Amino acid sequence: MFDVARSEPEHVTELRRQLRRFVAEKAPRERRRAWDRAHTWPRDLYGELAAMGLFGLTVPEEYGGQGRDIVAAVAVIEELCRAGPFLAGPFIHCAFYGGLNIAENGSSGQKSELLPRLARGELLFAYGLSEPDVGGDLSSVRTRARIEGDAVIVNGAKRWCTGADWADYIYCLVNSDPNAPKRQALSFVLIPARAPGVTTTPIEHANLRYTASCDVHFDDVRLPLGAIVGGPRKWNRGWEMLAGRALDVEKLEISAVAFGIAQAAMEEAWTYAQERVQFGKPIAAHQAIRHKLVTARTRLEACRLMLYHAAQLAHDGKPCAAETSMAKLFIGDTGVEIALACQQVMGAYALSDAYDMERNVRDLLGMPIVGGSSDMQKNNLAALWRLPS
Numbered sequence: 001m002f003d004v005a006r007s008e009p010e011h012v013t014e015l016r017r018q019l020r021r022f023v024a025e026k027a028p029r030e031r032r033r034a035w036d037r038a039h040t041w042p043r044d045l046y047g048e049l050a051a052m053g054l055f056g057l058t059v060p061e062e063y064g065g066q067g068r069d070i071v072a073a074v075a076v077i078e079e080l081c082r083a084g085p086f087l088a089g090p091f092i093h094c095a096f097y098g099g100l101n102i103a104e105n106g107s108s109g110q111k112s113e114l115l116p117r118l119a120r121g122e123l124l125f126a127y128g129l130s131e132p133d134v135g136g137d138l139s140s141v142r143t144r145a146r147i148e149g150d151a152v153i154v155n156g157a158k159r160w161c162t163g164a165d166w167a168d169y170i171y172c173l174v175n176s177d178p179n180a181p182k183r184q185a186l187s188f189v190l191i192p193a194r195a196p197g198v199t200t201t202p203i204e205h206a207n208l209r210y211t212a213s214c215d216v217h218f219d220d221v222r223l224p225l226g227a228i229v230g231g232p233r234k235w236n237r238g239w240e241m242l243a244g245r246a247l248d249v250e251k252l253e254i255s256a257v258a259f260g261i262a263q264a265a266m267e268e269a270w271t272y273a274q275e276r277v278q279f280g281k282p283i284a285a286h287q288a289i290r291h292k293l294v295t296a297r298t299r300l301e302a303c304r305l306m307l308y309h310a311a312q313l314a315h316d317g318k319p320c321a322a323e324t325s326m327a328k329l330f331i332g333d334t335g336v337e338i339a340l341a342c343q344q345v346m347g348a349y350a351l352s353d354a355y356d357m358e359r360n361v362r363d364l365l366g367m368p369i370v371g372g373s374s375d376m377q378k379n380n381l382a383a384l385w386r387l388p389s
Contacts, residue, residue, distance in 0.1 A: 008071065008075075008308070009071070009072075011072065012071060012072050012075050015072060015075060015076065015079075016075055016079055018052070019076065019079035019080065020079060020082070022048075022049075022052075023079065023080065023082050023083045023087070026042075026045050026048070027042075027045070027083035027086070027087065029355075029356060032083055032084055032086065032356065032359070033353055035084075035086045035209075035210065036084070036086075036209050036359055039209050039210070039211055039212050040086075040210070040211065041086045041087070041089060041090050041210040041211060042086060042087070045087060046087070046090050046121065047121070049087065049091065049121065050120060050121025050122075053066060054076055054091065054095070054121075055091070055094045055095045055099065055118060055119055055120065055121040056099075056119035056120075057069045057072050057073040057076065057095060057099075058070075058073055058095045058096060058099035058100040058103060059095075059099045059103055059115050059116075059118055059119040060103060060115070063103070063111060063112070063115035063116050063119060064115065064116040064119040064120065065099070065103075065115065065118075065119040066119075068100075068103065068315075069315065070249060070252070070311050070312075070314045070315035071308065071311045071312055071315045073095060073096070074252055074253070074256045074307065074308070074311045075256075076088075076091060076095075077091065077092065077253060077256035077257055077260060078256050078259055078260040078263070078307075079260065080260065081256070081257055081259075081260025081261050081263075081264065082260060082263065082264045082267075083264075084210070084261065084264070084356070084359060084360070084363065085208045085209070085210040085257065085261075085363060086210045088210075088257060088260065089162075089163075089208065089210040089211065090124065090163075090210070092253055092257075093124045093125055093126065093163050093167060094118055094121055094123065094124050094125070095118070096249065096250065096253045097124075097125035097126065097127055097171055098114070098118045098123055098124065098125035098169070098171075099115065099118040099119065100246055100249055101125070101171055101229070101241075101246050102114050102115055102118065102229075103115060104241075104244070104245060104246045105188070105229050105230050105234070105241045105244075105246065106229060106230060107226070107228075107229075107230050107231035107234075108231075109226060109231070110190070110226070110229070110230075110231075123168045123169065124163065124166065124167045124168050124169075125167055125168070125169050125170070125171050126161050126162060126163040126164040126167035126169070126170050126171070126193065126214075127161065127162070127170075127171055128143070128158040128161050128164070128170040128171060128172035128173060128191070128216060129141075129158070129160075129173050130158065130159050130160045130161075131143060131156070131157060131158055131159055132157060132159050132215075136372075136373065136375075136376045138173060138242060139182040139183050139186060139239065139242075140182060141156075141173050141174065141175055141186070142156055142175060143155070143156025143157065143158060143172065143173070143174045143175065143218065144156055144174065144175050144176075144178070145174035145175070145176050145187060145189055146176070147225070147235070150224065150225055151222050151223065151224065151225070152189060152222075152223040152224070152225060152227055152228060153220055153221070153222055153223075154172070154174060154189060154191065154197075154218045154220075154221040154223065155218055155219060155220060155221070156174070156217075156218050157215065157216065157217045157218070158170070158172065158215070158216045158218075159203075159213075159215050159216075160203070160213050160214075161200075161213065161214045161215070161216045162208075162211060162212075162213040162214065163211050163214075164193055164200050164214040164216050165193075165200050165202060165211075165212065165214055166193075166211070167193045168192065168193060169190045169191065169192060169193060170190070170191040170192075170193055170198075170216065171188060171190060171229070172188065172189050172190070172191050172218075173186060173187075173188055173238060173242065174186070174187055174188070174189055174238075176235055176236050176238070177236050180236065183239040184236060184239070185236060186236065186237075186238030186239050186242065187228060187229070187234065187235050187236055187237070187238040188228070188229035188230070188234075188238045188241055188242075189223060189227050189228055189229060190223075190227045190229060191218070191221060191223065191227070195221055195222075195223070196221070196222070197218060197219045197220050197221035197222070198216065198217070198218060198221055199216070199217045199219070200214050200215070200216050201214060201215045201216075201217075202214055203215060206362055206365075206366070207362045207363045207364075207365060207366035207370075208257075208363055208366065208370070209359075209362075229241065245314070248314055248320050248321055248324040249314055249324075250371065250372075251310075251324040251325060251327065251328040251371065251372060251377075252307070252310055252311055252314060252324055252327065252328075253371070254328065254332075254367070254370060254371030254372070255306075255307050255310075255324075255327045255328050255331045255332070255371075256307060256311075257367075257371075258303075258331045258332050258335040258364060258367040259300075259303050259304065259307050259331050259335070261335065261339075261360050261363050261364055262300060262303065262331075262334075262335040262338045262339065262360075262364060263300060264356060264360055265338060265339050265342045265343075265356075265357060265360040265361070265364065266296055266297060266300050266338060266342055268342065268346070268355060268356055268357055268360070269293065269296070269341075269342035269343075269345040269346055269350075269357070270284075270293060270297070272345065272346050272349070272355070273289055273293060273345050273346075276346075283345070289345055292341045292342075292344060292345055293341075293345060295341065296337070296338045296341040296342060299334050299337060299338055300334075300338055302330070302334070303330065303331045303334055303335070306323075306326060306327045306330050306331060307327050307331060309323060309327075310323040310324045310326070310327040321380070321384055322381060322384045322385070325372075325377045325380045325381050325384070326377075326381065328371065328372055328374075328377050329374050329377035329378065329381070331367070332367040332368045332371075332374055332377075333367075333368050333374055335364045335367050336364050336365055336367065336368060338364070339360060339361045339364040339365070340361070342357060342360075342361075343357055343361050
């Protein structure tokens with residue numbers, strides 16, 4: 001493990017120690033290969049993670065959580081991603097998509113009803129943001145919600161709704177007023193994933209194969225007014241939820257995934273290069289390989305510093321929109337550079353299923369795209385830094 005002198009609370013260091021032992025014992029390579037081939041994640045191990053109290057790291061203590069601890073929650077993602085996305089993905093669906101969003105944006109009733117269950121790991125959320133014709137420009141969503149008496153009626157379609165086939169709720173962004181300016185016409189609603197009128201179709205994809213992503217169609221899905229995130233007073237106020245603190249932490253969450261997987265790739269190549277002998281000595285003794293490893297490890301450490309600097313700002317409640325965008329941009333792009341360098345170090349073995357490298361490269365190649373693309377982060381930063389448009 002690439003441990004360096006780090007300034008973090010003792011409880012985070014202890015959490016890392018527990019999770020490293022857990023991953024080593026419970027998620028050996030043969031199980032990781034099986035999960036990847038089946039597009040699935042281990043429900044039995046999810047229950048063990050829940051018993052450790054990890055899902056309460058984004059839930060306030062008054063609702064049964066550990067108290068919001070962004071640094072610890074990011075560290076959990078990093079450590080679980082040493083085994084790939086199979087444990088980290090479901091953790092994110094509960095603790096971030098669910099716990100963080102409801103704690104930040106939910107009504108008092110939603111918090112009382114949902115947060116204790118999220119803290120215990122009993123609920124899983126999926127994001128319903130992107131649509132077939134809407135990606136980065138989320139204010140242009142066409143999924144339509146209208147209020148009729150005491151009900152909300154939803155029609156439309158979402159794409160890349162990962163986990164919708166097993167989640168309990170879809171945290172869904174809708175257009176709630178077609179006559180208003182785009183950013184004044186957005187709301188969030190909580191849609192039970194198996195409600196009448198919800199149809200889910202899996203989408204095959206190459207990376208982060210802990211599950212399928214999904215197309216989801218909503219045909220006259222009828223919800224109570226209590227399904228409006230934040231309650232009826234938050235109707236048409238979804239933009240402030242979308243662009244607020246929860247989005248900052250969303251960028252951290254996917255950055256932690258990229259960092260954890262890049263770290264796993266680096267460690268595998270580092271070990272391989274010292275064991276593989278060619279021309280009478282370990283390949284790590286050849287300058288071409290040494291330079292690749294040193295450059296990749298240096299980039300990895302830069303990723304670590306950017307990630308936890310931004311996570312600490314978010315934890316402290318300080319403005320961090322720029323820092324989280326920089327982290328997502330840098331770690332997503334640099335993770336690809338690290339992955340390809342490590343793949344080259346391992347040569348043909350990195351293309352086989354005898355090692356994790358083939359999967360790690362697949363996962364990291366998608367990181368400049370998922371969770372807000374690198375180009376979108378550049379646009380965000382240009383706007384935050386007031387560059388002319």
